[in-house]
Amino acid sequence: MEIINLTLTAAVFCFISLGIMILITVSKLRQDLSEPRGSSTAGIIYAFTKGLMPQAKESASHHLLSYTAGILFHIGILAAFCFSVIIYLVLTEIAIPDWLLFLIVALIIVGLTSGSGLLIKRFVNKRLRAISNFDDYFSNIIVNVFLLSTLIFLFSDSNAMLRIMYIVEGILFLYIPFGKLRHSAYFFATRIMFGTFYGRRGVLPANRKSVGNEPETS
Amino acid sequence: MNQKQVDIKAALVKFRELLDGKMRVYMNACVHCGLCADSCHYALANPDDPSMLPAFKINQITSVFRRYHTILGRLLPAWTGSQALDRDYADKLVDAVFGKCTMCGRCGLNCSVGLNTGQLIRVTRSALVEAGLVPRSLQATVDNAINTGNNMAISEKEFVETIEWLQEDLQLELSDDSIRFPINKKNANILYTLNPREPKFFPLSISAMGKIFQTAGENWTLSSNNYDVTNYALFSGNDNEARKISGRLINEAKRLGAGQLVLAECGHGFRATRWELANWAGEKSGIKIISVLELMANYIKDGRLKLDASKNPERVTLHDPCNLVRGGGIIEEQRYILKNAVKDFVEMTPNREQNFCCGGGGGMLSMGEYSERRQKAGKIKADQIRTTGAKVVATPCHNCIDQLNELNTHYQLGVKIKTVSEILAEAIIFGN
């Protein structure tokens, strides 16, 4: 339980740090004074729905395998985080259904496979190597190690593995605010910016019937 | 660029100053997935050069951010690939942000997370301008606009004479002495702007607009000295100069009591005045600003122009200027006009907000030092045009026209390049 409490402390540190970063960012936002032509709200809704689909962006449609691996990797991470919460609940004697555990195992396996694939791609792809630094490699490795330790614990059910899993998770939480992994918070902020920009200017969501219209307000 | 005037510290101060909420998000957003590579015309035209990748250019910028504005970047720069800004690195940045990017924004639209690369590049240009590192040729164009009122340094006398000559010419062509090209008329419905390349090299596009206004019965005017729709300070990154240049149009429209300011066919000019000016000025513009494409589309919709599409029998395709379409939201108007004015209209693929930059954006046309790269990057557009089988390429932007004309020669496309208004004017049935 001591380890879990340390991990919990790291998680709190992580969330507070990310929260402060986002607060600083929000406090420095400037109002756009131009007259809107479309709707920022519609743009933001688009950014989190249709705009995330493969057909909306070449980074997905031209690279379906990497796009899918990326999504599965992130789902796996989420599953592993959920699992560590569940274990905490188990330790506090709340029953967890078998199907849920089975689902988590499956998601972590797929996530780990995807994450490892993306890591290998970063090592072998010349173009990707050119835009990568230690932080990129480490971020991927620490997350993969977290998934792996969670998986090993799931199969071994050993106390030692449980400790290792929480230690890795704690390190991960401590690292998130400092390196590339802080995109976990900035991703959402970026999508909001994306939606605001294209929505306000009437670019997205596409309105093929809009011809010579008067500006609308958002 | 003058070695003695370079002030790296000033660049860093400016960089910090420009780190508003949006920029802080963008500086932290790229996950280095590299999936934007196929979305950039530079990267596609130079597949073996990783420095052309959008993510590489972004990383060159964000590495400076990390070095000065993140804990890990300050403590362990090598770990995060952080980079101190010294003269050598500043030169590399100049090459990246001025010489390898047209700020077209296509990679951002297709980015995994949605990072607005164009804006990131412009902020970096702004910081480099502060250091005195803006390419001289680009700054010369801005200086012309600031000092003479237009980027081609056309004198007021020369301009007025050109307009009067065009007026007489159109009177003769249409056998109608009542045709007027009003200059400095008070209280007109419209103050119309021009790209200075029109009076200098392409007067026919002014005649075309004269015909359109005449037929639509519009109450319009030109200004004799504040008509330049272009704004190269959008590209240099100097907000003060950008505000002065576009601000003159607003002031002139108000001085003349015009009902609205109509921006000529110019992608970056539209974006600068319609979208960016209010933010540069820190206040709303206080006057209606529209693109001439919106106006022309409305004329057709309202029946103010009668058209005969058979007057334009050749196959026509359309090139979408990035700043007008992806960065400006004027997307369907040009299509609506062309579909009404030509017999055979075909889209190029991809199109609209997904269009590829022609390679002439970002001030590239004024920076001769990068012209070889510009031509090479334009191959993507040349291939797109060739695939359509079109004989005419319409584009509502004079910068794009210049670049497309060069591509036409370089890649032997055998097409004619025209503005949308030129094509529309051809289709007008007079006498109704």
Ligand code: SF4
């Ligand atoms: S903004 Fe355009 S030119 Fe610049 S990196 Fe992105 S796609 Fe390439």
Ligand code: SF4
């Ligand atoms: S797609 Fe977006 S997140 Fe990925 S490398 Fe390119 S700019 Fe960065």
